Amino acid sequence: MSEKLTIRIDGVECECEKGEYIYDVARRNNIPIPVLCRSDAFSDHRACCRICIVEVEERGKRKVVTSCVYPISQECDVYTKSEKILEERAVILSLLAHRAPDAQRIADMNKAWGREGFERLVTIDNEKCILCGLCVQACDSLGTGAISTVLRGTEKKVDTPFDKPSEFCVGCLSCANVCPTGAIEFSQDEKTRTIWNRTFDLLFCEQCGSLMGTPESARHAVGEGEVPTVCDACRKKKLADEMMQTYRYV
Ligand code: SF4
Ligand code: FES
Numbered sequence: 001m002s003e004k005l006t007i008r009i010d011g012v013e014c015e016c017e018k019g020e021y022i023y024d025v026a027r028r029n030n031i032p033i034p035v036l037c038r039s040d041a042f043s044d045h046r047a048c049c050r051i052c053i054v055e056v057e058e059r060g061k062r063k064v065v066t067s068c069v070y071p072i073s074q075e076c077d078v079y080t081k082s083e084k085i086l087e088e089r090a091v092i093l094s095l096l097a098h099r100a101p102d103a104q105r106i107a108d109m110n111k112a113w114g115r116e117g118f119e120r121l122v123t124i125d126n127e128k129c130i131l132c133g134l135c136v137q138a139c140d141s142l143g144t145g146a147i148s149t150v151l152r153g154t155e156k157k158v159d160t161p162f163d164k165p166s167e168f169c170v171g172c173l174s175c176a177n178v179c180p181t182g183a184i185e186f187s188q189d190e191k192t193r194t195i196w197n198r199t200f201d202l203l204f205c206e207q208c209g210s211l212m213g214t215p216e217s218a219r220h221a222v223g224e225g226e227v228p229t230v231c232d233a234c235r236k237k238k239l240a241d242e243m244m245q246t247y248r249y250v
Contacts (some may be wrong), residue, residue: 009078021045022067022078023052033080034097034109036180037132038068042141043044045069046133050092051109055079062087088111092111094118096130103128103181124154131156135175135184144168144220145177146196158184160196172217205231207238207247 003018009031016025026033036049047069054067057077064084079085096103097110098121131149136160139147148168150159158164167197171193178182186195193200193214200214206229212218220229228235 005072005075007076007078008074008121010080016060016072018073019071022054022056022065022070022072025072026054026067026078026080033067034113035068036105036130037134037135038108039180041178042137046137048132049096049130051086051096053085053092055082055085087111087115090115093116094121098123099158100124100127100130100181100183102126103130103183105181106130128181129158129179130181130183131158132154132180133158134178135178138174138178142170142172142174142220144170144172146170150193163197165198166196169196169198170216170220171195171214172220173213205229205234206233207231 005016005018007014007016007022007025009022009026009029012029012031014025014029014031017056023033023038024034033052035052035055037046038052041043045068047066050066052067053064054070055062055068055078056065057079058074065130067078067080093106093110093114095118097114100106100120101123107180133149136148139145146166147158147160149156150161160169173186173193173195176186176195184195186193188194188202192249193201200216203212203215203218204210205212208231210231212231212235215227222228230238
């Protein structure tokens, strides 16, 4: 059985299990810690933006840690808004705001948590991506591997190989949905969806007409199996109706 501990976050006593991450305990107790590269879609966290830093005091020693991947090992005090944290978070936010000036979420965070005095930093024009890698992680976790980070330094970006339409992309939008800054652009009309320079037909449920994705994403999801022609809700309803019919006659 896992060991129970009590920690204090900003003075609030919080029950937790040994090994839980500070961010998860804070969130469960409605204590806000800003995050960007942390996604509930994955259990292995990249911890690259560092926006979620907090101060931890263990056995009288204080240190700054990354709360989304810092496991609690003993009773401790956590400070999410100490002067040191507010200062360091402001620096991180300024760097991110200069890296991705068109990302509204970063701009909002910078407004709330940022500070003056970073005007000399170089701003990358027309950029929303903070290179957190969540989109690549999403694509890899589906086994599609259509996008990756390419180039280096200030040129570094997420892209398909040689910026060409990728034969591996299935148009599922997982990358766009997981992106914390809305950096992945796509367009959609009544019949098609375009992403990463490739246009896909849309697949609709034969029964209720709801959008099911693209034929390629449906094919990828079932592997060798049969591609569904109805959505999950209609499939479940059909199953329930069939069961009702069966019971009616027994
Ligand atoms: S496109 Fe979005 S998810 Fe992908 S690396 Fe950039 S910010 Fe992260
Ligand atoms: S949210 Fe924790 S490092 Fe990005």
